Amino acid sequence: MAQSGSIPRGFGTVRQRTLSATLVVVVTLVPLVLGTWAWFVLILAVLMQGARELARGFSRVTREPIQPLSIVLAASILLITVQITDSRAVILVAAISTSLLPIAWHARTADHRDGLQRGVFASFGAFYLGAPLSAAILLRSIEGIGHAAWLQRLAALLGTERTALGLAWLAWALSVTWLTDTFAYLAGSRYGHRKLAPRLSPGKTWEGAVAGFLTGLLVGMLGAWLFGVPLSPAAGGAAGAAIAVLAELGDLAESFLKRGLGLKDFGRSIPGHGGVLDRIDALLVTVPATLLLATLLSGGTPWPFA
Numbered sequence: 001m002a003q004s005g006s007i008p009r010g011f012g013t014v015r016q017r018t019l020s021a022t023l024v025v026v027v028t029l030v031p032l033v034l035g036t037w038a039w040f041v042l043i044l045a046v047l048m049q050g051a052r053e054l055a056r057g058f059s060r061v062t063r064e065p066i067q068p069l070s071i072v073l074a075a076s077i078l079l080i081t082v083q084i085t086d087s088r089a090v091i092l093v094a095a096i097s098t099s100l101l102p103i104a105w106h107a108r109t110a111d112h113r114d115g116l117q118r119g120v121f122a123s124f125g126a127f128y129l130g131a132p133l134s135a136a137i138l139l140r141s142i143e144g145i146g147h148a149a150w151l152q153r154l155a156a157l158l159g160t161e162r163t164a165l166g167l168a169w170l171a172w173a174l175s176v177t178w179l180t181d182t183f184a185y186l187a188g189s190r191y192g193h194r195k196l197a198p199r200l201s202p203g204k205t206w207e208g209a210v211a212g213f214l215t216g217l218l219v220g221m222l223g224a225w226l227f228g229v230p231l232s233p234a235a236g237g238a239a240g241a242a243i244a245v246l247a248e249l250g251d252l253a254e255s256f257l258k259r260g261l262g263l264k265d266f267g268r269s270i271p272g273h274g275g276v277l278d279r280i281d282a283l284l285v286t287v288p289a290t291l292l293l294a295t296l297l298s299g300g301t302p303w304p305f306a
Helices: 011-034 036-061 067-082 089-097 101-106 112-140 149-157 161-191 206-227 233-261 276-280 283-297
Strands: 195-197 201-205
Touching: 011 036, 011 161, 036 067, 036 112, 036 233, 036 276, 067 112, 112 161, 112 283, 149 161, 161 201, 161 206, 161 233, 161 283, 195 206, 201 206, 201 233, 206 233, 233 283
Parallel strands: none
Antiparallel strands: 195 201
């Protein structure tokens, strides 16, 4: 979620961001609606590109590249998740991603300090991307009937009615996150004066953050009705507001990571937004949070071995 609530550089930048965002929405919605396997292919592509961007960033502070191992580990997490339908597997998968394998692999180097650093970076990369994107697959795979008739009919038309509830939850999470980002950016561009975190992200403003919070509250409420997730209007608004806060924190966390690596953006694959990581930073937090909410509401538990 690149620069929510930030000040634009001009009309060209806004136009470029709008065109890129429209393309991202289309590329996301088609696999989302088609079903779990189409969604898996998209998530795998996002993970591969995101892992490449993250590895390139980490390579700025290491002597040797960590890209191959980081990509393999993160992709392995997704492949394991596809074989496990229990949403509690997210925690188990996250534990796998932080195993000693990357550290042991890089310990082969004569420079043990540099080897340890690269191993820790590779483990972090697999966890940072693998666990949240696994949550995206698990959220889409939730079985159940959606409470919105139009969404249920669409799922039935495509033969994915068994996971219509998962489609509803993911559509709700994406809508809240993306619209929060959009209106925070617009409000911050027009009215923003008070800096939110000048050392991390100079373009972010408190005015934009407040607009994002209010947008999350409203979209969470309306989205619960539109997509038919099992939330009352009040609960939908509260959940949407919480998602808005988490989205901002996810954005700031990635800004912290980029500043530490001396980067402005992780890439340039999405004009006006940066790289894939710059576009999904908030979703890496909001999607797992939505999976947690959906699991609790279904009467399940997010903890393994419970």
